[in-house]
Amino acid sequence: MVSYISADYIYTIIGPPIKNGVIGLDADGTIVEILTADEAIEKQHLDIKQYHGIIIPGFVNTHCHLELSNLRGRIPKHTGLPAFVQEVMKLRITDEYELDSAMMRADREMFACGIVAVGDISNQISSRITKRGSLIHYHTFVETIGFNPETYQAAFDRSLALKNEFSPLPASLTPHAPYSVSTPLFQALKLDAEEQDAIVSIHNQECEDENAFFEGKKGKFLDLYATLGLDIDFFEPSGKTSLQSYLPLLSNQQRTLLVHNTFSSKEDVAFATQTHEQLYWCLCPNANLYIENKLPDVPMLMQEGVKITLGTDSLASNDELSIFSEMMTLQDSFAISADELLKWATLNGAEYLGIDNRFGSLEIGKRPGVNLLTFEEKNGKFSLLDFGRRLY
16 A cells, blocks of 8 residues: 655755655655646545655765764763773773674664664674664674774674674675774775775874874874883884875775764865775764864865765764764754755765665665655745655
């Protein structure tokens, strides 16, 4: 049986908003019709559920750490990234039942907030049970860490074994960050990504100290390594920013997500787009404010024409896992249109994850999830107000 819903506007994402449009969905949420108001009248569709607001596809969260869900509210804000990393390492060992409960709760919260797909970072197998039972589509990025060049093979083998444990769920190996992955390990991950035709994700320029480390072996990461007892005498700074140092080590054949980009400059972006043709840039503004109390130069990223996606990061660095909340932070901080924000929150993320055949836009044959948002319209421009509810 087909159910019909309508709202003030239907945002398909792939076309202009349809005023008083109508969507027909079958029992499992697959879209079977998208009609203008006049077309619905002509077809005599009388039993239409009316909503006030705009109807959009489900949200895609391209960066999350589900396995840190038990750390909600346990790490102070504005510590800076090196201190934040130390706190995570100190606190993440926890009771298995507590962690499982926290992950399942976070998964349910994301679903209720209209999220249909997640790119999730994992360092352990703990999230597998939650993901297998979830109504959300997950792609797991098995995060690989190993800064000592001499131990790269062991680090790679550990991550590969973990990835295999996640089977049959979608998963791929990915580098953690430029300051925690050695050149040989980057090379091994590059080869694996090309052999598996896998997507890649990496934390990029999340703090100023990251650039300082690569430019001159300075900054607070030196303190972090000392605290961890790591000898980094082998490391020679490149004299370049972090991004310009490591990006050539990644495969430019694979879709690659650069996450955070809080301290990426226009020169970095120009270098990146010339070096790599399949880049996506993930913004996690609430986490940036939580850790560094700074936002990326979003107007510059828009001006450079890069593909932007949105992420929530973790409950260790965020008060909630809500893509709509990330959108509101960006809308409040910058002059960004609702059209742009909605595309970042849906289709761009689906394209990056390779699931745009099902998610990311309202199209016949897709089962993308359906969300209702409230809005205000002034002088022909839309501003988002609130997350109404998940409809499908």
